[in-house]
Amino acid sequence: MLTRIDLRGSAADPRRLLPRAAVDVTAATEAMRPIVEAVREHGADAVRAATRKFDGVELEHLRVPVEALSRAADALDPDVRAALLESIGRARQVHADQRRTDVTTNVVPGGTVTQRWIPVQRVGLYVPGGLAALASSVVMNVVPAQTAGVEGIAVSSPPQRDTGLPHPVIMGACSLLGIDEVYAVGGGQAIAMLGYGVPGECEPVDMITGPGNVWVTAAKRLLRGEVGIDAEAGPTEIAILADDTADPVHVAVDLISQAEHDPMAASVLVTASEELVGSVEKELVARVAATKHSERVTTALTGPQSAVVLVDDLAAGLRVVDAYAAEHLEIQTRDARKVAERVRNAGAVFVGAWSPVSLGDYCAGSNHVLPTGGCARHQSGLSVQTFLRGVQLIEYDEAALREVAGHVVALSHAEDLPAHGEAVTARFST
Template sequence: MLARIDLRGSRLPGVRELTGLLPRAGTDIDSVLATVRPICEDVRERGAEAVREITARFDGVDAEDFAVPQAALDDALASIDPALREALEEAVSRVRKVHADQRRTDVTTEVVPGGTVTERWVPVRRVGLYVPGGLAPLLSSVVMNVVPAQLAGVESIAVATPPQRDNGGLPDRGVLAACALLGVTEVYAVGGAQAIAVFGYGAGSCEPVDMVTGPGNVYVTAAKRLLRGLIGIDSEAGPTEVAILADDTADPVHVAADLISQAEHDPLAGAVLVTTSEQLADAVTALLPEQVAATKHSDRITTALGGSQSGVVLVDDLDAGLAVVDAYAAEHLEIQTRDAREVALRVRNAGAVFVGAWSPVSLGDYAAGSNHVLPTGGCARHSSGLSVQTFLRGIHLVDYDEQALAGVARHVDVLAHAEDLPAHAAAVAVRQR
């Protein structure tokens, strides 16, 4: 079920070569831009009328107004299963606790007497949060998007999520309940590329937003790429992925279960085991067929685990294993080794790291307190997951008095002339007369 790559017994390839050797889901966003562009243009030109037609075509729902009524939000929350409400409340509490510590404070630096630079942290005014609803209605993504935006001080929050034919054209009831629980009153029953276009251009009662966050399929991602610049985006999310770095102390039952849990998301999901133990690899491989057969979404999982994006990588030692997982830069990385925390602290590239036998990725998906909107496709080499910081902008206030400007005027003059920009120098010199 899982292909093998054996990197033992020879010098480990360099990062570039290693990256090319490792399993990875291929996502060709460019290939769907030709499909997405006319959808976005249609929404820009015809607004709500276009949204209604596109939604009827793709989702089989024909609704005159895609704004979700407040009564539907209230009803979803009132009728939610008590155990699910309790779980949501606990998840919200934990995510709030972690993200509250991410809030930034303004800092003023006195460069010279009379000359200061203050860095202010200002929230984005209005954001659109996308919550997927395709293979699985990700009500947990409501929590992961809304909580950091609220803590950042975003004043206007809108959520878009696909309509469901079996729910009277409204979005998933769990998603609606999560929105209501968090006090989000602006929710739209629209999905896919058209949802991003609604956020970007405005349509119906939805005013344009300044930023869009949240994961989605390749069409959502393509729309985010297309509208980037008009709106800010968090990332171009690809298929989800997990890497597990394990040695001979890892429990193969745990490892197999964690690979399966991530593969459950999508047939394109990536599941990669990097291990120093061939015995562990054999045991995990032997366990997978029975465990997969016992799951609800066995077909989806089988496709994901058997695809080119998944596999087992054998390495000589943990140093080599760390080099491999840093080159892979997984969205989710589990460390199941001796001294797991010490090993985890050596990791440079990962969206989130899950330490030891009792910190599975599914904990982070729901109730660890961490955020599950994370960089995919190797982007963890340069990007972070969703956080309060995502919704804040640093703005410098430069405040110099006359004496402070005079003290640096000659240096500005020299630098401006070195760049052949004499008007820059003149803008300071004119103040020195």
């Protein structure tokens, strides 16, 4: 079922040989540009027109009534409600420890630099509602924003055809988190609405976060600069680094769990054990046929983005997973914690047999909004820090400025910017 890539004995750069989903964001961006521009120029009318075209829903109001949010929370299945509250509680516990404190450095007597951490004032959080209504993404976006101290939080999620409202579990999750500004708008038009604002309906935000399909990603690219964005998210992905101690059942079900997201989802197994590969393949054949979204899973697992990568040994496997830089990386080996601590590039690392990715999707306390497409080589997942800006306060008294004035003047002349030096020396010439 999975394509095999044999890197045993190879000294080539694995980055060029590893599977990856092909997503043409550039083409999607050009297709999305007129929609985004229409929202900027025509506001609510353009949002409604796009929603009518792409979602088949006629919106009377973009914003969801608060009463609908409350009703959705009251109507939650008790088990789902309990699970959401547990997820919220664990996420708040983990994210609370990510808070930063202001630090003042005394550079010289009378001269200080203070690093302040100031939250973004208003953010827009996008929650997908297409193939899967990701209520868990409400938790993952809202909790770090609230923990950072963001004052204004707006959530947008696609309307359902039968109600014209977002999925009821998404609305219920918003209510449990105390979010009452929710919009029944999806896709690129939602990103444009949040970024540019819609007079009388939605105030513009300063930053937009949250996963989405290629159209959401394209709209984010078009809005970058107008607002901050967290990332250009691509299809979800899992890599599993496993040795001959790994349980093939665990490996198979975890590969399937990510393939369930999307036909373009990537599932990659990296191992030196051909015996494990054979056992995993047998499990996949049986379990894919029995799973609910069998067709979607099969497409993902047999696509060019998924594969088994055979390596010589664990060290070679580590080089491969660092080159791949997976959104989610599982370590199912001997001494899994020690191996995990050697990993440099991954959005999140799941250590050992009892830490599957699906735990992180819902209830580990970690955040599941993570970099995809190899971006984990240079980018972090969503956190409290995402919603904070570092602002420096520089405060020198007269004596401290006088003491360093000569150095400022020397550097200003070296750069042929003499007025920079004069801005200092003029203070002492009167």
